[in-house]
Amino acid sequence: MTRNLLLYIFCCCTVSLYSQSKEQVDSINKLYIQGLNIPQDSIVVLFQNNAKDAEKISYKLGVADAYFQLSLVYGYQGKYEKATKSTIEAIKIYEAENKLDRLADYYGEMGYGLKYKDLPTALQYMQKGKAIAEANNFENELKDIYNNYGVLKEINNELDSALYYFNKGLEIKLKLNDTIGIPYSWSNLAGAYGLQENFSKSREYFNKSLQQRLIWADSIGIAENYTQLGEVYMAEKKWKEAIPFMHKSLPISLQKQYQNLTQYNYKMLSDIYKKLNNADSALYYFEQYAAVKDSVRGLKVEEKIAALNVEFETEKKENQILQQRAQLVEKDLQVRRKNTFIFGSLGLALVLGLLGYLFYNQQKLKNRQLQKEGELKTALAKIETQNKLQEQRLRISRDLHDNIGAQLTFIISSIDNLKYGFSDIGEKLSNKLSNISAFTSQTIYELRDTIWAMNKEQITFEDLQVRIANFIEHAQNASDQTEFSFHIAENVDETHLFSSVEGMNIYRIIQEAVNNALKHAKADEIEVNISRKQNQYQLEIIDNGKGFEQTSIELGNGLNNMKKRAREIGGNIDFVSNINKGTRVALNFPV
Template sequence: MLDSIYTLRELSNQDKLKIEQRLQYAKQASELSAETGLDSTILISRKNLSYNILLSGDYDQYAEMNIGNLVLAQKIQDTLAIADANFNLGWYNQYNSDLENAYQYYLQALKYYEFANNDYQRAITITNIASIQDEEKDYLGSEQNAIEALRILNNITDKDVEIDIYYCLNLLGIVSYKLKNYDKAIEYHNESLDILKNYREYDVEKLYALNNIAIAHRDNGEYEMALKIFEDLFKEPNLRERDPSFYALLLANNAYTDFLNESYEVKPLETQFKEALRLSDSINDDATKLAVSIDLAKFYQKTDKRDSSLKYAKQSYTISKEITANELLLESMILMADLTEGEESKAFLAEHITLSDSLLNVERAKRNKFARIRFETEQLEEENKQFARDRQYLAIISIFLLIGAVLIYIVINQRAKNKELQLVQAQQKANEDIYNLLLQQQDKVDEARTQEKKRMSQELHDGVLGRLFGTRLSLDSLNFSDGPEAIKNRTGYIEQLKTIEEDIRKISHELNTDFVSGSGFMDIVTELVENQSKAYQLTCNFNYSDDISWENIDNKTKINIYRIIQESMQNIYKHAKATSIDISITLKNDVICLKIKDDGKGFDSTKSRKGIGIKNMTSRIKDIEGDINFISKKGKGTKVIVEIPYIINDNDRA
C-alpha cells in the first residue's frame, strides 16, 4: 500500500498534468494513507493534497485542510509540519485581509521554524510579517523585520533565494519611501532591479520597480530624473496592451510629475491626464481612476479652473469612499474643503478631522494589538524556553546522577571484583599450599622407599648373597666326595639353602607390601582433621579405606577434596554449633565417597542454597565432574555426601 501511496504522490506533482488530474491523484493518496492508520503518512499526504488545492485556487478548502494538518502535526509533535500549517493559515488570512489572525499564525510559524532551524522559512515568514506591518502603517517595525529577513536570506548558501531577496528589497524600498527616506528607497529598488535582470519572466516587476524609483525621485524634487525614467518606460513595446492598468497609472504619474516640474503646457498635460482617466475607467480600475481624479483636481485648481477641480475632487471623494481608500479620502476632503465655502467647507474639514482621528485611533489600536500579540507570543515563547531550560537542567542533573550512580556501581563492582580476586588468590595460595604439602609428603614417601630399597640391597648383598656364596663354595668342595660324611654335609647345606630361600621370600614379600600405605595424601587430610577438630573443639571420628591409590589421582581432585573437608568443618564451626562430626572416605564401584556428618542444629536444605560456603563446595565438585548433596533438617544435624569418579591410569591400575 505504501508503494501505491508514494506513486500517487509523485503523479500529483507532475507539472505536465492538469490540475484536476493532480488533485485526483493527491486525494487518492490521502485516502489510502488514512487506511494505513499511520499519522506521519497521513500528514504527508494531506500536506501534498493541500498544496494541490492551493494550485487549484480553492483557498477556503486550502485553509480547512491546513487546520486539520495543524491538529495532526501537533498530535505527532512534528515541529516543521506545525510551522508549515501555521504559515499556510497565516497566508490565507493575509490574502483575505484578516491581518490580525494572519499575524498570529505567522508568529506561531516563526517560533516553530526557529525550533526546526529552518532559516529559509524563517526569512519568508518574517518578510510576510513585515508586509502586514507595512499595511498597518507600522513602517519602522516593517523596515526592521524586512532588514532581518534580508540578513537571513543573504546567509543562506544551499538554495537559490534571489527572488526572495528581491521581494525583501522591494518591500524595503516601499517602506523607505513611506518613511520619506527617498534616497534609501531608490537604493533598495535599484538593488532589486539588479536581481531581476537575470529573470525574463519578471519583466512586469521590473517596470513596477522603475515606476517606484521614478516616484521616489519625483517626491525628492528630482523631476528631470523621474521624467527620464517615465520616458524610458513609455518605450516598452506593447505596454498599453500588455498592462493597460499600469499604462494608465504611468500616464498619470508622468503628467503629475510634469505638473510639479512647472515646465508644462496646459493643453497637452490636460490631454494626458484625461487619457489616463479614460483608460482606467474603461477597464474599471477604480484605484488608478481615483489617483488620476485627485491629480486632475489639483491640476485644475492650480490652473484656476475651479469648477473642473471641484468636479474631480467630488469624483475622488466618492470613489475613495466606495473602495475604502482612506488616505486618498482624506486628501480629497482637503481638496473639497478648499474648493467649497462656508458651512460646506467646514463640514469637509470636520469630516477630515473625524476620519483622521478615527484612523489614528484604529491605527494605534492595531499597533497596540499587534504589539500585545507579539508580547504574549514572546512571553509564551520565553515561558517555553524557561520550561526547556528547566528540562535541560533536569536532564543535566539526571545525567550527573546517572553518572554518579554508574561510578558508584563501578566502584562497588570493582571492590567486589577485587574481593573476589583476593578470594581467588587466597584459594589459589591455599591450593598451592596443599599442593606443596602433597609434594612434601610425596618426597617423604619417595625418600622412605629409597631408604627401604637401600636397606634391602644391603641385606641382600651382605646377608643373603654372602651366605649363598659360602654355601656354593662348600657344595663345590663336595663335588668329588661320595661318602656318608659328604652326604650329611650336603644335607646340611641344602637346609641352609632352604633358609636362604625363606629369607629371599621374606624380602620379596616386604618389597611387594606398600610399606608407605599409611602415608601420603591421607596423612595430610588426617593432619587437617586433627588440627581443625582441636581448634574448633570438636570430637571427630575420621575413617578412610586403604584401597584408594591417591598417588595415581590427579592433584586437582585431591585439592578439591581437601578444601571441601576444610570448608565443611569451617561451616560446622560457624553455623552448625555441633559438638562432634564423622568423616569417612571410601571407594565403591569406582566412585570415591566422602561423607561428612555433624550433630549440629541443621538447616532447611530446600531454602538455604545461596550461602557462599555451599556455593563454593558445589562449584568445586562440579569442577571435577562429581556430585554433592546436602541432607539436613532443623535440629537434626547435617550430612554432606560427595561422590567423585575414581579415575586412574590403566598402567597404574595394573
Template structure:
C-alpha cells in the first residue's frame, strides 16, 4: 500500500470584528460557516441566493467574509480555480475595509488551495506574506497556523526535519492558546513526519494524542483523517493488515457523510491498494474505480497518477499483462504531463523575471548616460574656475566606482556559489525521486510478479519455489538499501543522532533474525551532535552494517557490540564479537572487508581489523573531526 497520509491545512474560515457588522447578515453567514463542509445542495442554494444581497451591500467586511465562505464550498467540491477567484475577491474587500485579520485568513485559504493544486512555490509565498502581516499585528493564532502550513510545504518536499521544526513552533503557540482543534491538527502533521521517517511508534503516539483531542471536540473531519493515517501505520509498518483495513473503512464512512471529494479520492485509492496487497482483486478494482471516477471529474493529475499505478498493479496480479501495460503507459503519460506543466510554469516564471531584470538594467543604463552627459556639460562650463574641485570629484568618483565594482564582483561570486549549491541540491532531489518512483516501483513489481508465479503454479518443483523465494527476499533487501540511499541523498549533513536511529533500526532487525545473539550499541553523549557530510554518514552506516552482518553470518557469535567514543583527534568506533574468529595471516579477505576499508579511507579515516581463532573479531574505525 502507498504511504498516502492525510495532512491538515489551516483553512481557517472564521469571522473577524463581528461586532461591527449588521447582526442579521452576520448571524446567517456564521451559521453557514459553522458547518464542517458546505457540501449539500441546500447550502449551495443558500450561498447562491445570498450573493445578490451581499454584492449590493456597502459593507466590505461582510463581502470579504461571504466570498471566503463561498470559496470554502467550492474547495469541498474540488473547484479550485473558481475558489481562487472568490478568495481574491475576499482579500480585495478586506483590504478596502482595512481588516487585517480577514486579509490574513483569506490569504491562508488561498495558500491552501494553491498547495492542493501542486503550486507549492506560490502557496509558500502566500503563507510568507500572510505571516509578515500576522507578526506585525501580533495575531498569535494565525502565526501558529501559518507555521503549521509552512511546515506542511516542507513535508511535501521530503524535508521532515524542517517540517517538524515549524510544526513544533506552531504547537507551542496553540498550547498557550489552549486551542484543542489546532493542537490536534498539529499532532497529525507531526505524526506524518515520523511516519515518513519510518518511526511508527512515534507516529502512533502523536496520532493518538490528536485522536483524543478530536473526540473531545467532536471534530469528525480530523477523526476521519486520523483513522486513515493510523490504518496506514498498521498496514505499512506494523504488518497488521486486518486492523489497518478496519481503520481505513471507518475513515471512509465518515468522509462519505462529509462528501469531501478530494478526501474520498485518496481514501478509495488507499483501500484499493490494501485489497491488492492481500489479493482481493475484485474489491481492489471496485474501490479504485470509484477513485478514478472522482479524479477524472476533478482533473486531479496527482491522484490520477496513483489510480493508474494501482490499476496497473491489479491487472498484473491478475495476469492480464496487456491491461497492466496499458495502464502503466497512462501512468507514465500522466506523470510526464504533470512534470511538463510544472517545467513550463517554472521556465515562464524565470523568463518573466529575466525580462523584468533586463528592462530595469536598460533603464538604469539610460539614467546613468543622462547623468554622465549632464555632468560633462557642467564640468566643461566650469572647468576654468573649478579645475581643482573637478579633479577631486573625478578622483572620488573613480574610487567609489572601484569599490562598487569590487562589491558587485563579490556579490556575483556569492550568487554563483548559491546557484551552484541550489542546482546540486535539485539534482540530488531529482535523482532520489527517480530512484523512489521508478526503481522502487519496478522492484515492487518484481516482488509482486514472483509471488504471483508461486501462487499461480502450486505444482511447481520445490527447488524452483526456493529459488523464487531467494529472488523475492533479495529484491526486498534491495528496496531497504534503496531507501537508505535515498535517505542519505536527501540530507546535506548528518548528526550522530540521525545515524544512530538508522543503526538502531538495523540492529533491531538483526536481533529479530538472530534471537540467540545479544546486540549492544552505545554512543557517547558528547558525540550526539557531531556533524558529518552526506558521504561520511552513508559510508559509516554501510561499514557498521557490513561488520555486524559478518558477525551474524560467519562468526557464530553470541555477543555483538558497537561502541562509539571520542578521542584526542576525533571519533573511534569499535565493532566487536565473541565469535570463532580467524587467522589474519592465512585468511583471504573477501569483498566485504575490502569494501569496508575503502569506504573508511574514502572519508579520510583509518580502518583496522584484529582477530584470533576462538577469540572473536574486533574492527576499529578512527575518524578525525
C-alpha cells in the first residue's frame, strides 16, 4: 500500500460520514498500524473517528475493534493509561457479544502489555487467552498468543519454554503464510538464542527478520531489528560494529514517535561511547535518554497521582467509619455507667460477677492471642527455613553450572585437542577418547537437567512437557533412523504441580526407557504417552525393538533404578517385553 493511498484513506475517514457502512469501518480497523506512514497523532484521530462512525450505525464490534487498534497505538506512544482504558472498553463489548476469538486475542494483548509491570498478572491474562484460543482452535489468535507467551517465558528466564512457544507460533504463521507475523517470530527466536550466547544463530534470525520487514516496509519492525542487531554486537563487545545499527534505528523511532525504543537507543549509544572512552558523545546521548525518559515518566506520575487519590479517598472513608464506631462505643459506655450508678447498690454482687467474667474473657483472649503469635512465629520460622533452603539450592545449582559444567566443558575441549593435536594417534586410543568425550557431553546434559529441577520448588505438567519434548527432539537428532511420537491426553491437567523430586523422577524414567530402546533394543519406533485414569496418571514408553525374555534376564541397574524412582513417587512400574515384538514400560502414580 503506497503512502498516497494511505493519506487518501486518512483524509476520507476523518470526515464525519453518516452513511458509513460496516464494511468501511472494518476496512479501517484492519489497517496494519506499523505500516502506516503518517504521524502517530493522526493515526489516533483515524481510529477515534472510526469508533464514532461505528457508534452512529450501532456497530458494536466495529467500536470494539477501533478501541483495540487505539490501545496498540497508545502503547507504542508510551501512553499506558489510555492504552489500558481502550483495552477495557473493547473487552466489555467482546464479552457482551460473546466474541471468543476477540476475547482470546485481547486477553493475550493485556498480558503482553503488563510484561514489564506485573509479570504474574501478565501470565494469568496470557494463559486465559491461550486457554480460550486452544479450546476453540483459533489458529489466527494462537499464532500471536504463542509468540507473546514465549516472550513472557523469556522474561522469566525460562529460555527452553520460550523457544518451544516461539517455534509453535512460527509453525502456525508459516502454515497461514502470515508474512507480517513471521519476522516477529524470527526476531524472538534470535533474542532467545542471543541470551543463550549463540550469537551467530541470533544474528542469522535477526537478518532474516530484517529482510522480510524491508520488503513489507514495516517501519517499527525495521527499527527494532536494527537495534537488536546492535545489541548482538554489544553482547560480543564489538562496540564500534554496534554503532551504525543504533544510528539506523534512531531516526525511524523518532519519526514514528516510538518513545520506548527511542529512549532505549539513546541509552545504548551512551553505553557504547562510554565503553569507547568517548566522554562527550556518551554524555550527549545520556542527556537525550534522560529527556525522553522524563517525558515518559511524567505520564506514569499522573497515573500514580490518580491511584493515590483513590487510595486517599478510600482511607478517608475508612477513618470516618472508625470515628463513628468510636462514638458508638463511647455512647454505649455512658449508658452502662448510668445504669451501673442507678442499680449499683442492688447489683453489687452482679457487678463483681460480671467483672470476673470480663477478666476471664480478657485472659482467655490474651491466651488466644499468645497462641496465635506462637503459631505465627512458627510459620515465619518455617518460611525462613524454606527461603534458606531455596537460597542454598540456587547457590548449589550455580556452583554446579559455573564450576562443574565449566570443568566438564574443558575436559571435552582438551580431549578434542588431543585427538586433533597428534597426527599419529592410534585408532583404539582415538575411539577411547571419543567415548570419554561423548560420556562427558552426556554428563553435561544430565547436569543441566538436575540444575533445572533444583531451581524449581514445584514443576507443572507444562514444564515437564516442554522438557520431555526437548529431550525427544535431541534423541531424534541423534538417531535419524528412529521415529518418535509424544502424546498427552486431553484429560491431563497441565497445571498439576509436582515437587522437584517427583518431576525429576518422572523425567529420568522416560529418559532411561528411551535410551534403553535406542541403545539395547535397536528400535526404529518409540512412543511416549501420558494419560489419566480416575485418580492415577499413566505413563507409557513403547518401542518395536528386539525385546527380551523377562523370565531369563536379570534386571540391570537401569531397570532397578526406574523401579526405585517409581517407588519414591508412590507409584509402580511394569515391564512387558517379547522377543522381536518390542517392549512396553508402564508407570502408574497417584494424582
